[in-house]
Amino acid sequence: MAPLRYSMASGWLKLNDWMDEMDTFISYATEDERCASEIAGILKSRGFSVWYAPLVLKVGDNLLTRINEGLVKAQSGVILISQNYIDKKWTNYELDILFRQYIEKEKRIFPIWHNVEKSQVEQWHPGLSGIIAAITSEGLDRVGESIVQRLAEHCRICGVAPCWESPFHRFLNGDGELHVNHENGECFTIWEALGFSDDKFPIWIDGKQYTAEDLAFRAAQTLAHRRDVAVRWVGKSRLKAIEDRCVQLGYDPKTFE
Numbered sequence: 001m002a003p004l005r006y007s008m009a010s011g012w013l014k015l016n017d018w019m020d021e022m023d024t025f026i027s028y029a030t031e032d033e034r035c036a037s038e039i040a041g042i043l044k045s046r047g048f049s050v051w052y053a054p055l056v057l058k059v060g061d062n063l064l065t066r067i068n069e070g071l072v073k074a075q076s077g078v079i080l081i082s083q084n085y086i087d088k089k090w091t092n093y094e095l096d097i098l099f100r101q102y103i104e105k106e107k108r109i110f111p112i113w114h115n116v117e118k119s120q121v122e123q124w125h126p127g128l129s130g131i132i133a134a135i136t137s138e139g140l141d142r143v144g145e146s147i148v149q150r151l152a153e154h155c156r157i158c159g160v161a162p163c164w165e166s167p168f169h170r171f172l173n174g175d176g177e178l179h180v181n182h183e184n185g186e187c188f189t190i191w192e193a194l195g196f197s198d199d200k201f202p203i204w205i206d207g208k209q210y211t212a213e214d215l216a217f218r219a220a221q222t223l224a225h226r227r228d229v230a231v232r233w234v235g236k237s238r239l240k241a242i243e244d245r246c247v248q249l250g251y252d253p254k255t256f257e
Contacts, residue, residue, distance in 0.1 A: 023048040023151055024110075025074035027094040029084035035114055035136060036080050042144030043078075048151055071097045075154070076107060078147060081133070082114040086124050099127065110147050112136060168206040172215075174222040174229045178205065190219055191234045194245045216249035224256035 024043065028036035033054070040052040051070035057063070071077075077098040085091045101107035111133035113121065122129040134143040152158070163169045170176025171190055179185040193203065193215055202209040222229055223243060230239055243253055 021049070022051045022070065022074040024076045024078050024147075025051040025070045025094075025098070026053075026078045026080065027085075027091060027098060028080035029082060029088050029091050031084040032080055032082050032114055035140065038140045039078065039080070039112070039144050039147070042141070043148065043151070046148045046152075048148070067094065068097075071101075076151065077101075077109040078112065079109055079128075080112045080114055081116055081121060081128075083116060083120070085114075086116070086120070095125070095128075099125075108150070110134065110150060112143055166206075171205070172218045174219060174226070174233070189233050190215055191230055191238075191242055194219060194242060194249075213249050213251070216246045216251045220246040220251035220253040221256045223253035 026036055026040055036052065037054065040050050040055065043050050044055075051074050053067075056070065057066055071094060079085075079095060079098065098107070098109050102109045109131065111121075111128060111131050112135070113133045114136045118129060121133075134146050136143055164173075167176050167178065171178050174190050177187040177189050179187055194212065196203075196212070198212070201212050203215075204210075219230075219242065223246065227239070230242060234242065246253055
């Protein structure tokens with residue numbers, strides 16, 4: 001059996017049939033190779049198969065044949081538009097094919113503007129200027145991530161970690177710790193947070209702010225069914241004080257039993 005490789009779009013493929021599927025084709029001017037190389041690296045590091053000339057072309061290859069194969073077989077196109085790209089005839093050949101596939105076959109294309117303005121793109125290619133583009137001045141990591149997210153939309157399965165694997169979920173359910181402000185900060189549990197002074201609230205947790213009442217609501221539910229969790233963290237001697245604090249904040253654990 002031929003060796004296998006994996007395409008995010010189509011799963012496992014025979015290695016000698018790798019041109020049957022590629023996740024994306026990177027079209028760029030050679031003068032912008034450093035930028036194109038970084039984008040290709042980001043995509044490959046995230047598991048996508050990329051038609052990128054320095055990675056694909058081998059000694060003795062027919063250049064036009066291999067480029068045409070890539071343009072036909074790739075499921076999308078990344079177009080790195082710069083003044084160099086605009087000025088070159090070869091890149092315009094690639095763009096003509098990608099844009100025709102975009103119109104006729106609904107192939108996705110992802111323009112990236114590299115040191116060019118919208119007015120330049122509009123004057124050169126009005127149709128392409130109407131497609132939302134990533135901009136390299138915002139950082140290549142951000143550009144690469146934006147393309148990664150779009151390519152990932154066509155993956156057949158997206159693995160999502162269960163909520164109980166989240167440290168924030170464990171914290172809010174009384175069975176985990178968070179750090180104060182940074183990864184080397186002091187650790188605290190929801191049970192300890194209930195004893196914070198009023199001036200420490202609201203607390204920002206996983207993109208949302210929590211008041212003392214919010215934490216009491218979560219803690220009271222845990223106390224109603226899993227008192228042992230609180231005991232494990234703070235001991236039996238402090239359990240009554242925590243229950244009283246929940247009641248003070250408007251949430252009696254008994255109401256959740």
